[in-house]
Amino acid sequence: MLGVLHGFAVILGIIGAGYLAAVAGVVKGAERRVLNNVAFYVALPALLFSVLQSSEPGVLLSPVILLTSAAAVTAAALYTVASRLWFRGDLSSTVLGATSSGYVNSNNLGLPVAIYILGDAAYVAPLLLVQIVIYAPVVLTILESTRRPGRASGHGPWRAALRSLGRTAKNPVIVASVLGFGFAMLDLDAPEILLGPLEMLGAASVPMVLLSFGMSLRGQRVLQPGTERAPVLVATAIKLLVMPALTWALCVAVGLEAHETFVATTIAALPTAQNVYTYAATYRRAETQVRDTVFVTTFASLPVIAVVAWLLAA
Secondary structure, three states, X not given: OHHHHHHHHHHHHHHHHHHHHHHXXXXXXXXXXXXXXXXHHHHHHHHHHHHHOOOOHHHHXXXXXXXXXXXXXHHHHHHHHXXXXXXXXXXXXXXXXXXXXXXXXXXXXXXXXXXXXXXXXXXXXXHHHHHHHHHHHHXXXXXXXXXXXXXXXXXXXXXXXXXXXXXHHXXXXXXXXXXXXXXXXXXXXXXXXXXXXXXXXXXXXXXXXXXXHHHHOOOXXXXXXXXXXXXXXXXXXXXXXXXXXXXXXXXXXXOOOHHHHHHHHHXXXXXXXXXXXXXXXXXXXXXXXXXXXXXHHHHHHHHHXXXXXXXXXX
């Protein structure tokens, strides 16, 4: 448990440093995006490749990802039922709310949590692939179908899904993950002359991501009067309470060993991914709802993960 507390102290300390940097004016406005872009396009791919290529195939193909994915789909279904019966939201807001309930932040916060609390970044990388390669095209296909005729792309939802897959194929995080996965599966050893700079770049990725996240918190206001608070609170409850509990129950039901149960439940307790807000902003659907859900789950997830670690960490 002391190791878990130390991990949280590291994560919160770097987030706090980023926030103070924004308050002090060291970084202003959109300047923080430069740090985030360097982390996403350079440092994170380096980290993922260097970690995955040396990982055990059993970790990459473990039932943890399957059970977490099953819980995510169930969480999305629960939100859909609540939306249709309670909020009576339209298709796009329901889809985005359902996605917010099950699409975990396996990148910005998932990697730091995996490294400092789970002890291995390889646990979240396969889930990152599943979400971007499978979940995202499905969500974008549905959102594309909700466009008004005057704003539609003219190519239909299936073309939108293909474009999404095309963008995925060019995503450096995905490319690095696939390459690292391939090296591990084929038992190939990357040359040291390549691994040296990649490991150095990768070591910078988590601090940059957390600093950027901390900087983004300055000036944030959520759950303002006049906004739809009920969908946000329901999505948050499903994401941080129902999904981890369901994942734990599935792990126990299939007889997963204690450490894998801890890993799967912790991953399920991660907050809503910021990608979901990107989808909402792109299609101009439920933007405030998704933004507030991302913000609330990000902070509320930390005590939830702490409780999971206290109960399950061996």
